Amino acid sequence: MYSDADAAALYDILNPWGPSDDFYLSHVMASTSVLDVGCGTGMLLHRARERGHTGRLCGIDPDDASLDRARTRDDITWVEGRAEDMEWERKFELTIMASNAFQVFVTNDQLHSALSAIRRALTPGGKFVFGTRNPLVRAWEGWTPEHATDVVDHRGRALRVSHYVESVNGDVVTFTETTATREGETLRVDAGSLRFLDTENLDEFLHEAGLEVEVRYGDWSRAPFTATSDNIVTVARPRPVTVV
Ligand SMILES: C[S@@+](CC[C@H](N)C(=O)[O-])C[C@H]1O[C@@H](n2cnc3c(N)ncnc32)[C@H](O)[C@@H]1O
Structure with a gap:
């Protein structure tokens, strides 16, 4: 028997700080209000505070055991919930989904709801930065x-x-x-x-949720994406609304 709390602690040991975290942290440190969707144990936002981030930091995740670890810092807002149900409107300059949390949305409805909620949560000019494994x-x-x-x-x-x-x-x-x-x-x-969405389907989902790709990389050092890249790393932004 291995408890949920043990599993959350083990997650942090199995997933130590790495190049992807440096990539996300650079975006977090450059933004005054940040929402980490699928924040897990909260390591990324903890590190942002330790590095002197003074703005609004918020993490959301449905997993209580992970959030218990995140809550060891109380100068960050932690919300127990799912991306699909988020109701924030124009609150965050940056939304991130680190460590392939993006891949947990397996049905079209889940993915569309999550992306639409992220789009709504962004301020005008905001960014959504995330990665997903290249199929x-x-x-x-x-x-x-x-x-x-x-x-x-x-x-x-x-x-x-x-x-x-x-x-x-x-x-x-x-x-x-x-x-x-x-x-x-x-x-x-x-x-x-x-x-495991390919870039074509990924971009269609982004488009349907009112988002578009600003820039795409194939790794955490910002090399261009190619067919052999391990990751599809995307910086997306709200799509301009077309008035007809
Ligand atoms: C691979 S972990 C990534 C955790 C963290 N972002 C990191 O960098 O370590 C995926 C996370 O997505 C969360 N998750 C699962 N379903 C979710 C949903 N519907 N909405 C938001 N987060 C979800 C899980 O609880 C888990 O913490």
Whole structure:
């Protein structure tokens, strides 16, 4: 048995600060009001405050155990909720979705609702910055038990975390993540589905939600996107409203 609180702590150990976080942080530090959608344990906004961000910082996530870790800082607003249900209007100069949180919206309705809510939350001239894995690179093919990660958790337990892809249905990959002891005793199994949108479909969803691409990169050092890029990194902005 491995609790939700343990799983949230383990997430931070398995996902230490990296180049993508530096990329997002540079955008956060340049904006006076920021909404982190799918903020998880809040590491990014914590770091922004530590670096001296004095503006409005807000994180939203449906996962209570992750938010409990985020709430260790009370100078940031933490909201338990889903992107699809957000009701902010013209409140944030920047909205981000870090660590492929974008991929959790697997149905067209979920994705459209989330993007529309993000569009509404942006101030005029605001930006939506996010990344999603490039489907052409087929990252899920490496999500096999042979590629398990050995890790020591926050309580000093030696664990093995592995993935197994259950199905690939169109652009939706359904998988399990198993947390086990090194001896092979299963402590926890989490099931998840992620959507791997290509750039064409991605841009259509953005367009339908009233957004457009300002600039697109293929990695966190801002190299141009190509078919072999691991990530589709997008800076989007509200689309001008056409009056007819
Ligand atoms: C891969 S984690 C990324 C967490 C964090 N952004 C980071 O950089 O570590 C994806 C996050 O999306 C959250 N999430 C799942 N469904 C969501 C939804 N409908 N709306 C907003 N966030 C959601 C999960 O709870 C999880 O914290």
